Amino acid sequence: MHVENLEKLYKMAEKEIYALKDFTYTFTKGKFYAITGHSGSGKSTLIRILGLIDRPSKGNYLFNNQDVTKLNDDELSDIRNKEIGFIFQEFYLESEMKAYENVMLPMLINPEINKDEREQRALQLLELVQLKERANHFPKQLSGGEQQRICLARALANNPNYILADEPTGNLDTANEEIVFNILKKLSTEGKCVIVVSHSKYVLKYADYVLNLKDGKLEQSNELK
């Protein structure tokens, strides 16, 4: 993932607000990136642009060496489905689907995973996040930590190379926070690129790089030993 001079401009009435400005960076596979900064510093905007949910107002974005700024909705959706796994603070789970069905959801439109494999794969992923025994539970029957782990399993459904997380532990207690970060760290060591926006100080314990944003600009970028 390589972004260059990224800009995101919001026009509100007569005012122009830069949520992101002159952001240039390269994210590589096998690394854990922590993005920090105050509220309104542009962290979530960056994650949404990196995840192809929003388009930048200006700048270049190469995803797997492909310029994604000119792709249409179908093409972007296809990349999101196969290459990117998302985790958000608000979970975004289908309330009327069981845990394993929620995990299967991204697989339904991925022709590379056939129908018979889906359920088995979902159960394997639930095992990875230590929730196999809760596979048949609905989200409302699960705790916040468990719901977030379901989201994590769902993010891995199509074995994406990139995991993007926006405050994934914002609603979790310390124990669950640790479980989530441990799994994310493990995924990065297995070769995935993990980018986490977080206010939590614990994230620095797991991250390889920390990027600090201020007023939409990259203020500092450090490699953590």
Added chain:
Amino acid sequence: MLLKSFYRKRTTKIYLIIFTLIFIALYMVIFGKSYYRKYINESFEGSYITFTLPKDKDFPKLEGVTNLQEVVNLDNYFLLSNSSFNLDNYEILISPFYNDSKMMEAVQERLAKLGIDTSLYNFEFSDEVYTNNFFYANPFTYSILDNQINSNDNTYVGKLYDWIDFEEFISELEGELGTEIDCLIMADAMQYIDIYHGFNIFLYLLLFLFVILSIISIVNVLIDEKKTNFLYRIIGYSSKQKRLIVISKLLSLLVFSLLLGTISSLILKVIFKW
């Protein structure tokens, strides 16, 4: 899986029940209409229409009129030249409506006045459908009578496929033919025509209710689906795929409730022998 989760929602179950009930009610009204239509038409079995047209006018082919036949008008009696009754030569059938010997004599007298040797014919009372003012004659009889009667008009008798709204139908037919149509009603089902039309009011009410509920349920499903738009977006569903999912859900709701409504109505029809 997507449809399964849709049907787990409480609101979907409520819509399903409401739509099924509406479909059952619609079927009941349709069954009721069909029952009364059949009943009314059966009770009109002995009724007929008759009209005359100039002889040079082609035999009319009229929509909605059945058993239309050219007849010989003999005062208040019609001689039918209809071979479909399979009459043997020298056989004359008289309507059971006139099942008395005086009528038999009256018919014989009238034929004799036309120069027909009535001793050659068998006269019988018939159970055939025309039960008023009719007797039937074979083609041979007809040809004799045709020569005897000097008229510029042909007379026709016929029945209607459907006697509901017959007054409007006949009035339209009069306009089409440019002649007056006499209608002889042999039925005691006039009051059921009002009941039949009452079903129409129910039908329109139910259709109105169906349209209103469809709009409400579509709007509510769309609002519900909007809440999950972001979820589907992050896991890679395109706008097109999301729209397709919503359409499939709405269609399945209608098809499923129609199916349930149809099966339930048929079961009710069998149980209550409607």
